[in-house]
Amino acid sequence: MSASTLSPTAYLLVFHGSRDPRPAQAAEYLAQFVRLQLESKPVGLTVAKSARPKGYVSPSSYFERLPMPLTSSSPIKANDPGDWPYSAYLPLVGTACLEAGALSLHEQIIEFGHRVSAAGVRSIRIVPLFLLKGIHVSEDIPAEVQLAQRALPTLTLRLCAHLGSHVGLEGLVRTKLQSTTADDWLLLAHGSRRIESNGAIQSLAESLGGTTAYWAVSPSLETQVIQLIQQGVQRLAILPYFLFTGPTTDAVTRRTEDLAERFPSISFHLLPPLGPSPELAHLVVDLALGWTPLRQNQGAISMKRVAFRHQIQRSSMGVLKR
Template sequence: MLSAYLLVSHGSRDPRQEIAMQQLAKLVNNKLESNLQRSIIGGVVSPPKCELVGTAYLELKPEPLHEQIKRFAEMLKANGYHRLKILPLFLLAGVHVMEDIPGEVALAQQAVEDIIIELQPYLGSHAGVEKLLAKQIAKSSENGYNQGWILLTHGSRRPGSKKQVEAMAANLGVLTAYWSVAPSLESRVKQLVSADCKNITILPYFLFAGGITDAIARSELQLKLQFPAVRFQLAEPLGASAELADLIWDLINK
């Protein structure tokens, strides 16, 4: 049974995030087309009749998520497809992943007949995300002696939501900080400075550039003024890369 895929992110008023989502969807679609081409040559499937990789947003769109899913599913159904896989592009198992998105998917499934809507694991659950961060750490390790790293993520007040990112940080040998809950970025910087770190790299654990990453950049400038003896480096968010598309492809095929 040929599947289609819907990549779901939080949504933002910042146009950079929607552009990045479209870029990422295109990368995933390229992988799908390559896979389908091999199957078509082998006589396994017929060529796709419509777009098979779409994007949707939990918030800040005119339609609620379940309506976006329904619209995409009805387009698939009209073209003879019977299965839609939903992939949450979220890095933490917060309220959105554990409650909001499953509820929206259930509403969409109730409204659409003759098509199976499957919710896949969220992006941050893939072990490959840790490998992407490890590459960033290895790159920043060239900066000098007394190096420290801070993995900075949004954070959630949902019980247990920090477990996955804390375990990943422990494996990577870095400290965690949170934008919306404690411990804060500044408190972690003070901890590293007290341990005589002269080079500190901040790793923003976010998918795309946006309002929060801009605010993090402003915070870095303030930290440079506050700790002039320390060399700071701010890494880029994960971004719409071929490597990230590989992780998504792996998740949607589980």
């Protein structure tokens, strides 16, 4: 088989970004899990039409392998051309941030594109690691990808559905909740000024018998906690619906401690955020390959066409601590 018959693909995971180094480190761990799962998948396997879910996108027909994930600054070593295409250094999996990076997102995509092109890549699938379909997913990231596409005319940039659209997140949240014996629980999401985005979070919480609170919009964590206490809840679990530990989850911990001090008779169980894991990587791989039905009617888009505390317990002073 000649190289001209193949269309090798690289994968770029886009997260929000922070001046705190922890989210970037967690994104790299997730990229490693994604690479390992892509490496084990025979993506050239033909999928019967009857087995293809709605929104299915046929992946390229090749096997992929790569020793390490890539950041925008990761080097790509030249291979012996005689090994092509069987040692195509794939899957090439990188990470990029939307905000707080040294380069803008489109500049990171361009740099990543130049590097993976050296390995024979002809297309890049970009997966937004965002749980809400807010402004970042609907406008900011598509605009950055379009800018990058203009600078990479020999590559096809394909923007995949955002992580929050995957129906499998419900199972991931359910697994997180199995570690608590609380009477009730709150799903604490960042929240968006777009009502339809918050509606998806509310539906997720209600499907698992929980209540929704938001960090950036109403109803707030404090409001929902007080309401549940008035309903007689004595043991309350709080699940931060965030991808990675960072400044916001630190603030959630402090807010929960404040609430615990105000309501010493209530037992609070603060769960960890989703975090990088093989289970989360499985959802990312599904989106990257187009192998899953989506929570929303959104599929891949070709841009050429367009140490956080897990358990808080009451101390003698009435403040819940680890």
